[in-house]
Amino acid sequence: MEQITDATLLDIHRRMIRIRIFEETAGKLMEDGKIPGALHLYVGQEAIASAVMVHLSNKDWITSTHRGHGHLIAKGGEFDQMFAELYGKATGYCKGKGGSMHISNLDLGMLGANGIVGGGPPIAVGAGFSNKFRKTDNVSVSFFGDGASNEGSFHEAANMAGLYKLPVIFICENNGYGEYTAQKNHQAIVDVADRAAGYGMPGVIVDGMDAIAVFEAAGEAIKRARAGEGPTLLECKTYRYFDHVGVRGMGLSYRTDEEVEQWRKRDPIESLEKRLADQGILSPEAAQAVHDEVRTQVQDSVRFAEQSPMPDPSTLLEDVYAA
Amino acid sequence: MAEAQVKPRTLPYVAAITDGVRAVLREQDNAFVVGEDVAGAGGVYGYYKGILKEFGPDRIYDTPISEEGIVGLGVGASATGCRPIIDLMFMDFMGECMDEISNQMAKMRYMFGGRVTLPVTMLTMAGAGASLAAQHSQSLEAWICHLPGLKVVMPTTPYDAKGLIISAARDNNPVIVVLNKMSLGMMGEVPEESYAIPIGEANIVRPGANYTIVAIGRMVHEALKAAEQLKDLGIDAEVIDPRSLQPFDTATVVKSVEKTHRALVVHEAVRFGGIGAEIASQIQELAFDYLDAPVARVGAPFSPVPFSPALEAHYVPNADRIVAEVKKQLGI
Amino acid sequence: MAIVGLLANPSSGKDVRRLVARASVFDNQEKQAIVRRVIVGAMASGAKRFVYLDDPHGIVRNALAELGVPAEPVDATATGTALDTISAARAMRKAEVEVVITLGGDGTNRAFCLGWPDAVLLPVSTGTNNVFPVLVEATIAGAAAGLLASGALVGEQLSNRQKLIQVQIEGERDDIALIDAVLTRERFIGARALLNPEYLAFAALTRADPAAVGITSIGGLLQPVSTTEDIGLVIEFARDEPPAMTISAPLAPGYYRDLNVASFRTLNFDQPITLSGPGVLAFDGERERELKPGQQATLRLNRNGPRVVDVNLTMRKAAHMGLYHRRPSKEKT
Numbered sequence: 001m002e003q004i005t006d007a008t009l010l011d012i013h014r015r016m017i018r019i020r021i022f023e024e025t026a027g028k029l030m031e032d033g034k035i036p037g038a039l040h041l042y043v044g045q046e047a048i049a050s051a052v053m054v055h056l057s058n059k060d061w062i063t064s065t066h067r068g069h070g071h072l073i074a075k076g077g078e079f080d081q082m083f084a085e086l087y088g089k090a091t092g093y094c095k096g097k098g099g100s101m102h103i104s105n106l107d108l109g110m111l112g113a114n115g116i117v118g119g120g121p122p123i124a125v126g127a128g129f130s131n132k133f134r135k136t137d138n139v140s141v142s143f144f145g146d147g148a149s150n151e152g153s154f155h156e157a158a159n160m161a162g163l164y165k166l167p168v169i170f171i172c173e174n175n176g177y178g179e180y181t182a183q184k185n186h187q188a189i190v191d192v193a194d195r196a197a198g199y200g201m202p203g204v205i206v207d208g209m210d211a212i213a214v215f216e217a218a219g220e221a222i223k224r225a226r227a228g229e230g231p232t233l234l235e236c237k238t239y240r241y242f243d244h245v246g247v248r249g250m251g252l253s254y255r256t257d258e259e260v261e262q263w264r265k266r267d268p269i270e271s272l273e274k275r276l277a278d279q280g281i282l283s284p285e286a287a288q289a290v291h292d293e294v295r296t297q298v299q300d301s302v303r304f305a306e307q308s309p310m311p312d313p314s315t316l317l318e319d320v321y322a323a
Numbered sequence: 324m325a326e327a328q329v330k331p332r333t334l335p336y337v338a339a340i341t342d343g344v345r346a347v348l349r350e351q352d353n354a355f356v357v358g359e360d361v362a363g364a365g366g367v368y369g370y371y372k373g374i375l376k377e378f379g380p381d382r383i384y385d386t387p388i389s390e391e392g393i394v395g396l397g398v399g400a401s402a403t404g405c406r407p408i409i410d411l412m413f414m415d416f417m418g419e420c421m422d423e424i425s426n427q428m429a430k431m432r433y434m435f436g437g438r439v440t441l442p443v444t445m446l447t448m449a450g451a452g453a454s455l456a457a458q459h460s461q462s463l464e465a466w467i468c469h470l471p472g473l474k475v476v477m478p479t480t481p482y483d484a485k486g487l488i489i490s491a492a493r494d495n496n497p498v499i500v501v502l503n504k505m506s507l508g509m510m511g512e513v514p515e516e517s518y519a520i521p522i523g524e525a526n527i528v529r530p531g532a533n534y535t536i537v538a539i540g541r542m543v544h545e546a547l548k549a550a551e552q553l554k555d556l557g558i559d560a561e562v563i564d565p566r567s568l569q570p571f572d573t574a575t576v577v578k579s580v581e582k583t584h585r586a587l588v589v590h591e592a593v594r595f596g597g598i599g600a601e602i603a604s605q606i607q608e609l610a611f612d613y614l615d616a617p618v619a620r621v622g623a624p625f626s627p628v629p630f631s632p633a634l635e636a637h638y639v640p641n642a643d644r645i646v647a648e649v650k651k652q653l654g655i
Numbered sequence: 656m657a658i659v660g661l662l663a664n665p666s667s668g669k670d671v672r673r674l675v676a677r678a679s680v681f682d683n684q685e686k687q688a689i690v691r692r693v694i695v696g697a698m699a700s701g702a703k704r705f706v707y708l709d710d711p712h713g714i715v716r717n718a719l720a721e722l723g724v725p726a727e728p729v730d731a732t733a734t735g736t737a738l739d740t741i742s743a744a745r746a747m748r749k750a751e752v753e754v755v756i757t758l759g760g761d762g763t764n765r766a767f768c769l770g771w772p773d774a775v776l777l778p779v780s781t782g783t784n785n786v787f788p789v790l791v792e793a794t795i796a797g798a799a800a801g802l803l804a805s806g807a808l809v810g811e812q813l814s815n816r817q818k819l820i821q822v823q824i825e826g827e828r829d830d831i832a833l834i835d836a837v838l839t840r841e842r843f844i845g846a847r848a849l850l851n852p853e854y855l856a857f858a859a860l861t862r863a864d865p866a867a868v869g870i871t872s873i874g875g876l877l878q879p880v881s882t883t884e885d886i887g888l889v890i891e892f893a894r895d896e897p898p899a900m901t902i903s904a905p906l907a908p909g910y911y912r913d914l915n916v917a918s919f920r921t922l923n924f925d926q927p928i929t930l931s932g933p934g935v936l937a938f939d940g941e942r943e944r945e946l947k948p949g950q951q952a953t954l955r956l957n958r959n960g961p962r963v964v965d966v967n968l969t970m971r972k973a974a975h976m977g978l979y980h981r982r983p984s985k986e987k988t
Contacts, residue, residue, distance in 0.1 A: 004843065061399075093436065093438075096436070097436045098434040116427070122392050122394070123398050125396055126399015126401070129357075153423075157392050160392045189684075189712075194684070202673045210844075212845040213847070220675055279842055280948065319437030321474075322441075322442075
């Protein structure tokens with residue numbers, strides 16, 4: 001199993017901070033009415049995207065979910081274009097045509113957030129098929145939730161990946177809720193990984209609040225895929241701090257505050273920072289400096305987004321078709 | 324042997340499809356075929372027969388019966404550097420994969436601000452007349468013509484089948500090629516070489532002077548028969564095969580109506596909410612001053628496709644019904 | 656009291672070793688089926704009452720419900736971590752449970768013993784390494800437990816007290832290992848599984864079993880030590896210096912690796928061994944505790960572990976005593 005280096009630990013740490021501060025800021029801007037539409041925030045789940053993505057290059061594809069900002073940030077997304085997209089500005093990654101739920105950047109290998117629960121896995125299988133057909137050693141990673149694991153699309157995709165032994169890693173971010181419904185009310189099982197056996201692939205579980213554990217397990221799954229040994233279902237047990245949409249996380253009718261507090265005690269950033277400090281890799285002061293630096297970048301990018309022009313109405317009909 | 328002329332090659336529609344697919348696989352290294360029963364069996368209608376043998380297992384793949392997975396594969400593979408041909412055995416099965424067609428394939432380019440291209444071709448089979456009943460006989464082109472981002476073509480002859488498949492595969496957009504199962508045995512001229520039919524250009528299959536019939540899919544052949552019958556009534560019908568429904572060649576149709584002053588649209592699909600309603604509406608908007616009568620429409624009645632041959636024959640429009648509608652419109 | 660305790664670890668048999676080494680998968684339907692068979696066996700053998708850890712997956716609860724058997728969940732935490740097993744063990748001890756059937760691997764039983772070190776256990780294997788659990792059909796495991804819990808059979812000779820390694824960690828809570836305690840020069844617990852031989856520094860074994868997998872197998876291939884001998888084995892691994900020997904051993908199921916051994920020796924009871932960080936302490940095959948640079952840990956071997964039921968002996972005794980026999984009644988013939 002690959003040993004994590006200091007450089008990788010610091011890289012993961014920075015990606016997690018970038019996601020956390022971006023998301024908290026975006027949530028506030030949505031509440032303030034500055035960002036139109038709906039945001040699904042990734043706060044609480046940062047360890048997963050960050051620790052998976054350090055194994056991938058821009059030529060490795062990912063598909064994401066409606067909760068997709070974290071995946072794009074971890075894949076190398078720039079704050080300027082991301083905030084601009086959330087603001088619906090012409091300078092956004094999608095020129096203001098996609099917004100939060102379709103934010104994407106193919107140059108980074110990110111095949112889009114997706115407004116359809118279960119929309120990603122079939123596309124990831126297509127990308128994995130393409131990787132294999134074009135005889136590359138690139139992989140594709142499909143992020144999805146416990147909710148999506150009940151969609152037929154997931155089952156069709158998983159079966160095809162198993163059948164063709166595709167270099168696809170299915171990463172189930174099991175945050176215990178499909179939108180507003182607790183897992184116990186939406187599926188008869190608790191471990192989505194149990195479903196892997198039905199598709200001829202190994203299914204393993206890892207603590208999604210522990211970036212190092214995710215790094216190790218994802219590394220094995222990705223190594224296996226690159227070696228042509230086929231797909232893996234990796235279930236990461238995690239938690240969504242905020243509501244399905246927007247920020248409010250406490251005082252919700254469908255989950256208890258105690259539950260939220262239990263999970264927050266296992267905060268992936270705090271626990272990583274503690275271990276980095278224990279091992280003398282990153283002092284608390286140095287960690288704080290990362291937070292401060294990222295916060296400044298976020299503020300600069302919000303300013304960039306706010307000062308960017310709205311898309312011209314003449315562009316409305318552009319990009320429906322390719323030439 | 325100066326006078327020894329090469330006789331033009333004729334092929335049935337089904338073989339023209341094969342020829343089109345073969346041409347695509349030859350000219351595009353990153354093209355492949357995926358679908359249910361396409362490789363080992365050569366397709367339920369046999370139009371992939373010989374492809375596996377000629378191109379090998381790296382170019383054509385049998386899939387599970389997983390339509391959503393198949394279309395998703397086409398989306399993901401086309402977004403990442405391939406030019407897949409995906410086969411949807413019957414158009415009726417779009418219900419199994421409409422999310423991938425409608426929400427992913429059609430919209431991905433737009434949602435991503437034009438920063439992705441999806442050169443994916445979907446072949447699918449429509450049409451009633453084979454007693455396959457309500458779930459294997461529909462013509463659902465209206466569903467997909469309503470989705471910005473898709474192109475939709477309906478070849479009606481062997482020549483068009485090959486040419487439109489090649490055009491679809493060369494196009495950088497998702498193109499759905501709607502084939503017709505009752506046309507599979509129809510013979511026609513199909514050149515050996517690769518050729519493309521521009522998507523969005525209608526074909527005036529029978530020029531005429533005083534009546535325009537816009538016929539969709541297999542109804543082109545019924546319209547041609549109707550035109551022969553109408554000759555006896557002094558009507559010289561111009562029959563237009565749009566070939567492409569999305570984009571639609573409005574200009575050719577309007578130009579024809581400006582000349583003929585009367586028009587009828589015919590398709591196999593249910594009349595209510597069919598593509599004919601859109602075409603009739605466009606004619607009335609753009610050529611109202613030229614029209615001597617409202618645009619007529621012929622389509623299937625508002626019921627599912629029935630099974631029994633006795634009922635089905637009554638269901639699918641034909642030349643007689645076209646003639647009857649023309650006569651009704653003219654009051655004769 | 657005739658109480659049987661039931662504990663099924665929902666997380667056992669699911670970690671990264673499925674991927675790296677294709678270790679056995681135990682999905683929760685399988686675990687539920689095993690628990691059901693355990694209960695059937697126990698009831699056929701006199702068990703009247705059950706208490707259980709109500710895990711979030713409902714493995715035991717659902718099995719009980721399938722059979723319509725009334726039972727009480729113990730008051731334990733529900734964190735979805737090993738803490739639940741530890742707190743359930745404490746609660747079962749308080750409830751004066753006679754015998755506890757655990758479903759899991761070495762890690763599950765280790766966690767249980769952290770809460771109740773000297774319980775009477777009948778460990779059924781649904782884990783990865785499964786050195787500690789006994790290989791027995793669940794029905795019969797249930798039967799043996801039922802015989803003991805109901806008092807149909809009594810006697811300490813029907814179970815064997817196990818060795819364990821007690822671990823004191825400077826400035827932190829104590830820990831234990833049932834099979835092996837290892838110091839690896841890795842830095843993090845990570846995905847827990849102990850899979851990198853090149854980082855191994857030291858191992859202390861309660862048993863050295865050449866017929867098992869995991870660290871204990873290395874010792875077993877060097878010098879077997881049985882569960883009944885009042886000694887353990889210590890192995891020093893060679894990292895920078897040339898090894899005294901290289902041993903090919905199954906570090907995990909389906910996972911042979913070459914291990915560079917510097918030295919090995921037997922270990923007496925209560926003889927302290929001090930290790931220091933940086934590194935990670937792994938117990939029973941899983942990385943468990945991170946040691947900071949300079950932080951010390953002290954290991955001691957003893958026989959203060961749980962009693963494990965000897966299923967074979969118990970069933971033979973039951974047969975000998977005719978506990979399952981029923982003779983035709985004379986009136987009816």
